[in-house]
Amino acid sequence: MKSNIIPRMELLKASPYFSGLSITELEEVSRLLFERSYERDEIILAEGDETGALYFVASGAVKVFRASADGKEQILAIVLPEEAFNETPVFNGGINPASAQAMTPVVVYGLNSGDMEAVLRAKPQVAMNVIRIMAKKLRYLVSLVEELSFKRVISRIARILLDYAGDGAAAGMRLTQRDMAAMAGTAREVVGRSLKELVENGTIRMERHRIIISDRDALEDIAEQSF
Amino acid sequence: MENSMTPQINRDRCDGCGLCVMVCWLDGLVIINGVVAIVEGVECDWCTQCEAVCINEAITCPYEVILG
Ligand code: SF4
Ligand code: SF4
Numbered sequence: 007m008k009s010n011i012i013p014r015m016e017l018l019k020a021s022p023y024f025s026g027l028s029i030t031e032l033e034e035v036s037r038l039l040f041e042r043s044y045e046r047d048e049i050i051l052a053e054g055d056e057t058g059a060l061y062f063v064a065s066g067a068v069k070v071f072r073a074s075a076d077g078k079e080q081i082l083a084i085v086l087p088e089e090a091f092n093e094t095p096v097f098n099g100g101i102n103p104a105s106a107q108a109m110t111p112v113v114v115y116g117l118n119s120g121d122m123e124a125v126l127r128a129k130p131q132v133a134m135n136v137i138r139i140m141a142k143k144l145r146y147l148v149s150l151v152e153e154l155s156f157k158r159v160i161s162r163i164a165r166i167l168l169d170y171a172g173d174g175a176a177a178g179m180r181l182t183q184r185d186m187a188a189m190a191g192t193a194r195e196v197v198g199r200s201l202k203e204l205v206e207n208g209t210i211r212m213e214r215h216r217i218i219i220s221d222r223d224a225l226e227d228i229a230e231q232s233f
Numbered sequence: 234m235e236n237s238m239t240p241q242i243n244r245d246r247c248d249g250c251g252l253c254v255m256v257c258w259l260d261g262l263v264i265i266n267g268v269v270a271i272v273e274g275v276e277c278d279w280c281t282q283c284e285a286v287c288i289n290e291a292i293t294c295p296y297e298v299i300l301g
Contacts, residue, residue, distance in 0.1 A: 046255070066252070067252055067255070067286040084285055084286060086252065087250075087252075109255075109256050109282065110255030110286075167298050170298045171298045171299060172297070172298065172299060172300070173300055180295035180297050182281075182296070183285075183296075184290065184293070185295075214278065215238065215296055215297060216297050216298075216299055217299070218299050218301040219298065220301045
């Protein structure tokens, strides 16, 4: 199955980076874009490399992640069509802070940092847009860092699991990772990581569509912890 | 009867964008008449990637929580 590739002009029109620009201005930007395609699982950007381009997803889904020293993967974002990734090195120079991998066949449009800089100088409206987008991102990342470093989410997830657990006899309430994220006040990515941690420390088991609480007391302890 | 071993689909929410189809590593999803459907007999492993990429929350992978 091949999903539609969003044409350049359509993507630029939809992108918050370029809102407020005229059609002529968008056409100028569109001429600066280059196109790349990737197979599923292919690495688009490697953490630590110098890439120097801002990417817009024209088709498919891209996973942005960091690997920790012990090889654990922390998903920072799943980037969907019309959205952008790799902003940081574009705006402050330097290396890619995270890796990006194609979750599906992917088509991206790239804009080299040099070209982006020229656009920013020529069109202050774009600079204003960038500030707005970066502020929003910063807010998200700060909350992610807070959750990850203080581990409060994991106790909230433990509490949710205990509250919603049934005995398996009657059809119990069913929860998605998104539901749990909404209840814990966090991002879906953080829930995935918390569940993994609970599996690793032996308090729960995950069997396809079932989460089995294997050590209720230990899970209670985690739920009680305040960091 | 509803098959509890496959992701839940809300046909009204699905816009047929196909992202979940592309992300499913078991090729377990297809678009039929502009709406996602599950390939019969697929041994879905509940990786939840389809849910992760759907902005419309049209496909979801709920868990039942059980005291073991
Ligand atoms: S990603 Fe969501 S909206 Fe798109 S086809 Fe799949 S279920 Fe439908
Ligand atoms: S949960 Fe994973 S295996 Fe199952 S349908 Fe979704 S993407 Fe495919």
